[in-house]
Amino acid sequence: MTLLALVLHMGHVGKGAERWINLAGLQFQPSEFAKIALVLALASWFHRIDIKRMGNPLRLIIPAILTLLPVALVLKEPNLGTAVIIGLIGATMFFAAGMRLWQIFLLVAPLPFLGKFVYAHLHDYQKARIETFLHPEHDRLGAGYNIIQSKIALGSGGMWGEGYLRGTQGQLNFLPEKQTDFIFTMIGEEWGYAGAAGVIGLLALLVVGGMLMAMRSRNQFGRLLALGISVDFFLYCAVNLSMVMGVIPVGGVPLPLISYGGSAMLTMMFGFGLLLSSWVHRNERDVPASQKDL
Amino acid sequence: MKRKRPSQPRSRAKREDTTPSRGVFTRRALLVLATQAGVLGVLGKKLYDLQVHEGDHLRDLAARNRTSKRLLAPARGQIVDRFGLQLAGNKVNWRALLMPEETTDIHATIARFGQIIALDERDQARIERDLRHIRKYVPVALKDFLSWDDMARIELNAPSLPGVLIDVGTTRLYPYGPQLAHIVGYVAPPNERDVASAPMMALPGMRAGRAGIEQTQDLLLRGAPGSVEMEVNSKGRVMGEMDRVDGQQGDEVVLTIDAGLQQMVLNRIGDQAASVVVMDCRNGEVLAMVSTPSFDPSLFDSGVSHAQWIEWTNNVRTPLINKTVAGVYPPGSTFKPAVALAALQSGLVNPQDRFTCPGYYDMGGVRFHCWSRWGHGSITMQQALMYSCDVYFYLAARKIGMEPIKAMANGFGLGTKLDIELPHTRAGVIPTPEWRQKRGYHWNGGDTVNAGIGQGFVQVTPLELATYVSRIASGRNVTPHLVRKVNETASERTPLDIAPSLQIPDEHLAIIRQGMFDVVNAPRGTAPKARLSLPDVAMAGKTGSAQVRRVSRALRESGHFNSMNLPGKSAPMRSSSALLLMMPRAMPLRL
Known part of the structure; x- marks a missing residue:
């Protein structure tokens, strides 16, 4: 039964990977689906590996490729924010699956150098985003406009906000992309800190719920799946919030469940479906390590 | 990241269904959860800083983002006479404005406007000038005083006139026109x-x-601009009016002038070129101040035409100059009371000293005539004032010299710049040898003699004469002024009871006042026409006439209160006459 279920999931993963390519021509953002696909693929891969064999680097090559392929493709797209999120999802799953600490160290140590290399190869507009992030006041009406207007709108909300639909900055179009990426700014302006913190609390509740579900599952696949979805959701939230507060550069990442946007919403609901499915199947036990085919 | 190595035996012992991967997973997932909680916590703190800490500052920026302020011109303050009659007010003026920022081609729009409403040369020159220095968001006035027909034509053509709007403003109104233009x-x-x-x-x-007052009280009359605050979107388009603060009309300036008296004086002058000042000698309030000819002040409101300007400036009767404060003329015999007081003050001449007037005075081979060919014989100071004997004052001036005369004259306001609320005032001249030498000339004895009767280099303005006679009447240092109140606040000019005394002995003033009383009321006085037939009011005064050329003397008197009758500078006769009058002859100081 368990194996069957796993195979079912596996097949899904495979189709997902293919579909990802097929869908590239459609209006969906394939990168959104790629994240779910990656979570499924990594979960199923690590599910089949005995944790004792995780020390063998060869075991990690395929999942590493599974992770880096979408990252590279999304980077090429180019969408730095999503690429980073995909990379972080993958890394977290590696970590939770029992990757050895020395392996982690080997991977993390060269990152600063890699960062330099990546920066040198960033697109100009991406560099501009980082530049404006560091010095938003240099370009008030240009690239820095979003961040400054966003901060202004948030600040004008104060503790209790200006009231629903009464935020001046949002309603008067000073805020760019107020329905999508900057929706949280609107919330902050109209409902104040109280409302905005409340929204953060609700989002946190979902994250914590997902993580608890992950820990309660009795099979590795379910655990990793639930963790991956939760981390995905969390990263979306964290990146978007940091972005509108001017903590990190602007990156075209929506606030899940709240921002207006088709594919992001669709994939997030899809992800939650998987999460709940893992909860439903939480009592299906892991097959003993001896039965694993790898 | 630090993590304990999973110790599998222990966890397996604890729970049967715990696999090694689950143990590792749980610990690591908790670590991830902690990290997530930490990140969200940091973001929450950051949000708090932004919204609550820096909130005030950012709210301020938000308010500036969305509002646009436009100023509204305030109505100019009124000027009224002492009884509240309007001397300067505002009347409604419909005008066409052009918003430079709302039209793509300013000049094309103006040209099209010109086809609908004729713009004359002056309008065009003014528009050109305005366009040069006016900013984009400040509308330019195209045409003032639109009629209903004009407005209808503009509205009809509105689609082809982008940026043109009709606005109602105010224009200055002067109900008394030329009568009070100089004030x-x-x-x-x-x-x-x-x-x-x-x-x-x-x-x-x-x-x-x-x-005039419009200039000196300009800051008070301007008022404070109102403003309308509009909500604008990020493109600057007006979404609605948020707040309107109406402008504060300028202050109402109440003058000391009595418009009725002013009119009466003008009627008496007729079409002569003259200057009259009527001053309340108790407190220096100027009740009437006339300078003729005058001009129409409303012509300046939208710019005077070139032809009109040429006409005014070429007119020998100088209509644009307020002769009462900017015209200097020899005071003639009206100067004699000052000389008399200086002589008394010096102690060199006693009131009872008699000087003999044979009709002339010879000095250094030059003969100075008295106006009376036969002379006045042996006379006292009081008689000399009554007859206006020249020889007496030739002798007195010679005796005391110019310095005491200048000091006395200055003390009475003659030859000093008076602090009245009018622009372009001039000060007369009380000459001294020093003054003359500074200009590179010698001072001759004859100059002192001439100055003794208010001729030669002595020059004063009519306002100085009026101040002078007010001070003789009151014995106090009254200063002329025109502003009585601003709004309801009384002018801070010194009222009489605290005006400092001139420190001239009463007995000296009594002699002068008696002499001036005799001028009007004694049978042989020089101004019998000014005598009042009222039983209980007496008039005192002093005549004066100055010759500019050495021509045979003809005493000219005008029969007006405190008046001087002065033809223009190049008038054929070039002589002037002055009459100072005060009433009653000694001022009751507590009224």
Whole structure:
């Protein structure tokens, strides 16, 4: 039964990977689906590996490729924010699956150098985003406009906000992309800190719920799946919030469940479906390590 | 990241269904959860900082983002006479404005406007000038005083006139026109300097005071601009009006002038070129101040035409000059009371000393005539004043010299710049040898003799004469002024009871006042026409006439209160006469 279920999931993963390519021509953002696909693929891969064999680097090559392929493709797209999120999802799953600490160290140590290399190869507009992030006041009406207007709108909300639909900055179009990426700014302006913190609390509740579900599952696949979805959701939230507060550069990442946007919403609901499915199947036990085919 | 190595035996012992991967997973997932909680916590803190800590500052920025302020020109303050009659007010003026920022081609729009409503040369020149220095968001006035027909034509053609709007403003109204033009002054469109000193002057409809009270009280009359705060979107388009603060009309300036008295004086003058000042000698309030000929002050409101300007400036009777404060003329015999007081003050002449007048005075081979060919014989000071004997004052001036005369004259306001609320005032001259030498000439004895009767180099303004006679009447240092109140606040000019005394002995003043009483009321006085037939009011005064050329003397008197009758500078006769009158002869100081 368990194996069957796993195979079912596996097949899904495979189709997902293919579909990802097929869908590239459609209006969906394939990168959104790629994240779910990656979570499924990594979960199923690590599910089949005995944790004792995780020390063998060869075991990690395929999942590493599974992770880096979408990252590279999304980077090429180019969408730095999503690429980073995909990379972080993958890394977290590696970590939770029992990757050895020395392996982690080997991977993390060269990152600063890699960062330099990546920066040198960033697109100009991406560099501009980082530049404006560091010095938003240099370009008030240009690239820095979003961040400054966003901060202004948030600040004008104060503790209790200006009231629903009464935020001046949002309603008067000073805020760019107020329905999508900057929706949280609107919330902050109209409902104040109280409302905005409340929204953060609700989002946190979902994250914590997902993580608890992950820990309660009795099979590795379910655990990793639930963790991956939760981390995905969390990263979306964290990146978007940091972005509108001017903590990190602007990156075209929506606030899940709240921002207006088709594919992001669709994939997030899809992800939650998987999460709940893992909860439903939480009592299906892991097959003993001896039965694993790898 | 630090993590304990999973110790599998222990966890397996604890729970049967715990696999090694689950143990590792749980620990690591908790670590991830902690990290997530930490990140969200940091973001929450950051949000708090932004919204609550920096909130005030950012709210301020937000308010500036969305509002646009436009200033509204305030109504100029009124000028009224002492009884509240309006001397300068505002009347409604419909005008066409052009918003430079709302049309793509300013000149094409103006040209099209010109086809609908004729713009004359002056309008065009003014528009060109306005366009040069006015900012994009400040409308330019195209045409003032639109009729209903004009407005209808503009509205009909509105689609082809982008940026043109009809606006109602106010224009200055002078109900008394030329009668008070020299006192009230006039307004004109502000120039670049006005705008540089006060940005609100750039608002359409603002006027700057250019003469008279309009100029000296300009800052009070301007008022405070109102403003309308509009909500704008990120493109600057107006979404609605949020707040409107109506402008504060300028202060009401109440003058000391009595418009009725002013009219009466003008009627008596007729069409002569003359200057009259009627002053309340108790407190220096100027009740009437006339300088003829005058001009129409409303012509300045939208800019005077070139032809009109040429006509005014070429007129020998100088209609634009307020002769009462800017015209200097020899005071003639009206100067004699000052000389007499100086002589008394010096102690060199006693009131009872008699000087003999044979009709002339010879000095250094030059003969100085008395106006009376036969002379006045042996006379005292009081008689000398009554007869206006020249020889007496020739002798007195010779005896005491110019310095005491100058000191006394200055003390009475003669030859000093009087602090009245009018621009372009001039000060007369009381000459001294030093003054003359400074200009590279010698002072001759004859100059002192001439100065003794208010001729030669002595020059004063009519306002100085009026101040002079007020001070003789009151014995106090009254100063002329025109502003009685601003709004309801009384002018801070010194009222009589605290005006400092001139420190001239009463017995000296009594002699002068008696002499001046005799001028009018004694049978042989020089101004019998000014005698009043009223039983209980007596008039005192002093005549004066000055010759400019050495021509045979003809005493000219005008029969007006405290008046001087002065033809223009190149009038054929070039002689002037003055009459000082005061009433009653000694001022009751507590009224």
